[in-house]
Amino acid sequence: MKRSSRIKRTLSATAVLALASMTLTACFEEPSPHEAIRDFLVGWKQEQYDLAAARTDADPKIVAKALSDAKLDLDANSFEFKINSVKRSGDQAKADFTAEVDLGENNPLWVYDGALPLRVVDGRWKVHWSPSVLHPKLGEGQRFAVPTKPVGRRAIVDRDGASLQTDMQLYVVGVTPGQLGADAEEVCNRLAGITGYAADRLLSKVRSSPPSDFVPLVTLGAKRHQELRAQLQDIKGIQINQEPHPVAPADPKGIVGSVSTLTARGEQQLGGPQRAGDSIGRSGLQRAYQDHLTGSTVTKVVTLDLKTGEEVAVLDELESQRDAVEVHTTIDSSIQRAAQTAVQGISAGTLVAVEASTGKILAVSTAGSFDQIKDSLDGQYPGGTAMSIVAAYALLKADRDPKMKLPCAPRRTVGGAWFENSGAQSVQPTASGTLQSNFANGCVTGLASLARLVDAEQLARSSEELGIGKPWKLPLASFSGKWPKTPGDAEKAQAIAGQNIEISPLGMALIAGSLASGTWNPPLLVTKPTSPDPSQATLPQAQPAAVPLDGKARDSLVSMMRLGVRAGTARPAGTVNNVHGIRADVPGKTLSWFVGWQGDVAIAVLADKADPSALAGRFFSAVGNSS
Structure with missing residues (x-):
């Protein structure tokens, strides 16, 4: 009898402890997934990748790197998010959102719809991580890329349509990403040290491009090229293409104005969509009609296979906000x-x-x-x-x-x-x-x-x-x-x-x-x-x-x-x-x-x-x- 009583008391105590444990867990379980959604999207947007990664059910280091790589691969200026709906079913949920990505380059925003799957892990809501969190069509072993095709600077013409510019020889310094391999960061750092351009901006351009494309990074005039030629040639993987560009002004030279490439400092001062290396009007009509003359870059957003570098899918083709157009003057x-x-x-x-x-x-x-x-x-x-x-x-x-x-x-x-x-x-x-x-x-x-x-x-x-x-x-x-x-x-x-x-x-x-x-x-x-x-x-x-x-x-x-x-x-x-x-x-x-x-x-x-x-x-x- 005494042994039986002890067994009953032990079982009773165990049941009470289990119940208490269940009650305790229930008390500390987050009531909704909203904080997890907020922390993840805010961390992604503000580049606080550790904050975002901590709200996922995967290795935080892997998630933080994936978010950082996405920004580099897209060469994105910024991300904005809007939550459209949150649906919950027990310890699982789904948040639908709209992303707006500023790709720069005078392009419209890249807008797409995404979804965050969530589940409860140890009493906390977590984003169930996979590459599709970044974009529904991004799969394992894939990354983003942004092939661009810049629209050439248009001409300023006289009243009869004849160009008021003549060709100027410019030197386009660039790389083919697939030929750099693991040296891409070092190449960009060395190029930045020589030219003064921001290394992260150069690396973003390289990372965001398909591996077989030539990526122009810096455009130099003849004098500047002559000054830097020896140092540039010393960087393995750098290619220099000499190209004629119709930017040297003809008479009336002061009215037509001058064109140069945007410097790293100028990029910061301008604060607009232009990037270091782009052509920019410095004076006269070239400056007054800069946006009309340059128009927009034709841009695609794609996914690439990490091993082969081959294109997997086209996620979007961005239409130009405006076409680059000639400026017609009354000059005879x-x-x-x-x-x-x-x-x-x-x-x-x-x-x-x-x-x-x-x-x-x-x-x-x-x-x-x-x-x-x-x-x-x-x-x-x-x-x-x-x-x-x-x-x-x-x-x-x-x-x-x-x-x-x-x-x-x-x-x-x-x-x-x-x-x-x-x-x-x-x-x-x-x-x-x-x-x-x-x-x-x-x-x-x-x-x-x-x-x-x-x-x-x-x-x-x-x-x-x-x-x-x-x-x-x-x-x-x-x-x-x-x-x-x-x-x-x-x-x-x-x-x-x-x-x-x-x-x-x-x-x-x-x-x-x-x-x-x-x-x-x-x-x-x-x-x-x-x-x-x-x-x-x-x-x-x-x-x-x-x-x-x-x-x-x-x-x-x-x-x-x-x-x-x-x-x-x-x-x-x-x-x-x-x-x-x-x-x-x-x-x-x-x-x-x-x-x-x-x-x-x-x-x-x-x-x-x-x-x-x-x-x-x-x-x-x-x-x-x-x-």
Whole structure:
């Protein structure tokens, strides 16, 4: 009896202990799989691979390496996850999610649906690990790869579709991954040490590519290649291919702009989808239209067999966000050559030519220290006596007679401001001068005296009709001028003499174009695409409307411009038939202007220590010879 009682008590105690054990386990079992799902996906996303691996039922080292390899194999910038649903059945569950992978290279996101199988292990929910956790079609013994086919940089072309670039020899440094074997990391480290590119970025490019593909890693110009050639050739497995790329700018070089390869530092500064080694516009239209010119890389996401390197499956083919397109400009190459010929040999200056009837920019040439954007388009130069066009137009609109008496004195004071005929031009003072003769000869004192005949509102209105201060739209920095406030005769006289107003050569060429055609037109440089990259737009997106000029006043002013070439100080330009224009000095400076046109080609020439009328004549002669 006693033995039997002891047995019963022992069995009872065992049962109580078992029950207690079951209750204890139940108390410490995670109530849902949500924390496991969260920890795994957050660890994957934030590259905290140990956190993610700890939430799986496999060896944490194997899982952490698989997650790290996936990022390298995809050359991914980032992962984002969205949980769509969680279904539980006892101690098993399944979480459906959507992954968004940023593959860079100007590609759209790679989006796919995946699933996390989960089960309870020792009271905790765990992701049941297999390669299919990374992607449903990724099997054992396989890895991701991202074959890419870069779209070549498109051309910037002139109005006839001819390229405004010539070939430049570049050196493409790369590898064939299958030939590197276990040395891939060492090769990338050595290449990074020589070039300054991030080693992990280079290795990602190698890892993400099929083993038999040539993978370009770094593109070098001739000078940089020469500097690094010996060191590069010392790295076993490196291949260097010399390739012609149409990126060297033709005239107008400053407007077209330069192209280089993106450096490692530049990649960090840019913060965009471009990668070190990609071509990038550094200036001019190449920079303004960088995204249009480069477009997107054609990309596939595939799985490869780890042993053979053969492609197993195509997981996705990513369509380009946009196509790389040519940038069509209004530049006329024959007129551009004439403009280059015109300024050749002078110490400093610029010539800007526009199509009078449309405002299209036909040519921009410079010499010496002048820059085609900073000076020709965006320069802020004193208008000199060329600003007398504004006053003459205002007076002619008020029905003043071009032959009205207007003496040309050696010096004069207007409203307390002194004016003197001096400078490059030889102006002969005369008491029998007229409005048209003073205009044709650029008599500063005679023109300044017009301030007493025209009010401030008339001047401001005329300057606006001629485009001064208009908020036009161009993809490159430019300046349309600014007419000053002119409360008194002194300020009006200074404006007429161009002493207190600045304007760009482009703005002056458009004034000439408005007189030639009868309508002021805003400038146009690029016809397609219709807008540059948003980050590069320098002025308002809407172009101002064209402005018809007063017909009668314009006709009279055209006659006065013709007189400037036939009998005025713009005579050297008259060697070509039917040229209209005036020559204007900038008092106190060695700068001088020619503003005029022939046919539908209007120009402004700004020269330092050179005769702008002679340059204009040379230009129009060259245009005539090329037509």
